[in-house]
Amino acid sequence: MTRQAPSHAAPRGRPRDPRTRAAILAAARALLERGGLTSVTIEAIAQKAEVSRPTIYRYWPNAPAVAMAAFLETAGAANAGSPCAPLAALRAHLHALADAFAAPTGRSVAAMVAAAQSETELAKAFRNEFIARNRDATRALLMRCIAEKVIAPPEDMELSLDLIFGPLFYRLLMGHAPITRGFVDQLLAAVIPADD
Template identity: 45%
Template sequence: MSQPTETPTPSRRGRPRDEQSRQAILDAAYALLLDQGLGRLTVEAVALQARVGKPTIYRYWANAQELAMAALLSRTPADAASGSSGSAVRDLKDQVADVVWAFATPRGRQITLTLAAAAPESEIAKAFRNQIILRSRETGRELLLRAARQGEVRLEQDIDTILDLIYGPIFYRLLAGHMPLSPGFSETIIEVLLSGIGPAQPPPPR
C-alpha cells in the first residue's frame, strides 16, 4: 500500500506574528501620542487601539513612557544597522539624522520640555535613557564596528568615548536648548568626528 503523500505547509509571507503585533502597538502608540500627547498615553489605551492584550505590550516595554519613546523613533526609516546603503558611515549619518528628526517634531519637542522638568530618576527620564540614549548608542556601536571592518574608520580610541562624541551633542542641544536641532547638525557631527577617526590618507606624491 502506498504511503499517503504529505501536503507541504505553505510558507508564510510578511512579518512574523510577533513582529506584526509589535508594529501594531507602535502604530497605535504613535497615533495616540500625536492625538492626545504624552500625558494621556497609557498602556490600556494602546492595547485597546492595537487590539492586543496588555501582557503583549509589557513583553517589549516596561511602561507607557518607554513605549512613547519607542513610538517616537518608530516613524524614522528602518534600522540603519542593517546596512542598506553599503557604507556604514553613510548609515551612521542617517541613523543620527533620524534621532535629530524625531526630536525636531512637535511631539519630540513636547517630550523634551517634559524631560527638562523631570527628576533624573523619574519614569520619563529612565525611559529616555533606555529607549533613546542606549538604543541609539547600540545601533551606533554596530555601525562603527562595521565601518572599521570596511576600512571607513580607525577605531584606535575607546569606542564608548566615540559614541559619547556622536550622541552627546544631540542630547546637549536637546536639553540645554541653546541652539536648534537643525537638519544639517547630524551631518556636521559625523564630519567633525571623521576628521579624527577617518581612514589614514596616503602621503601626497613628491
C-alpha cells in the first residue's frame, strides 16, 4: 500500500493582522510617553487600542514584552539592508539607540530595567525584545562592513559585539553618565578604528 505524504496542517486560529499589531504598539507607545513603563498594562493597552486582552496575548506574553516591543520601534531597529555605507549605517543605528535613551521614555525604561531583578518579566522582555534584536542587527551591519571590506574581520565577532554593547548597557544600568551620540562615536572608534 502506498503511503501518502502527510499534509501540512493550516496554522491554528486566525492569522495575525499587522494593523492590529500596529494599533497595539501605538497604544503602548502612547502609554509609555504619558506615564512611563508602569502605566503599560494589558488592560490599558486593550482599552486604548480598542482590542480584546486575548488579542494582545496572541502577539506578546505580557505587558512588559509589549512595552519593550514599542520602545524597540521607537528606538529604531536597524535595517541591515540599508542602502547607505555599512559603517555609516552602523553608526546611525547606534545613534538611534542613544537618542532613544536620551528621551523621557528611554530614561523611564532605563530606570525600570536598572531596578528590576534579573528574572522578572521586565528584565526578560528587555533581554529578548531589545538587547537580542539590537545585537543581531549590529552583527548584520558588521558583517556588511566586512563583506564590503570597510573593516577587517574581527578575531571574535561576539567579543566585538560585547565591546560595543557592554559600555552602553553599563551606562544604562548604572546611570553614572549619559548615553550620547558622542559616546557612541568614541565606542566605535575604539572597537572599529576604521572610517567609511
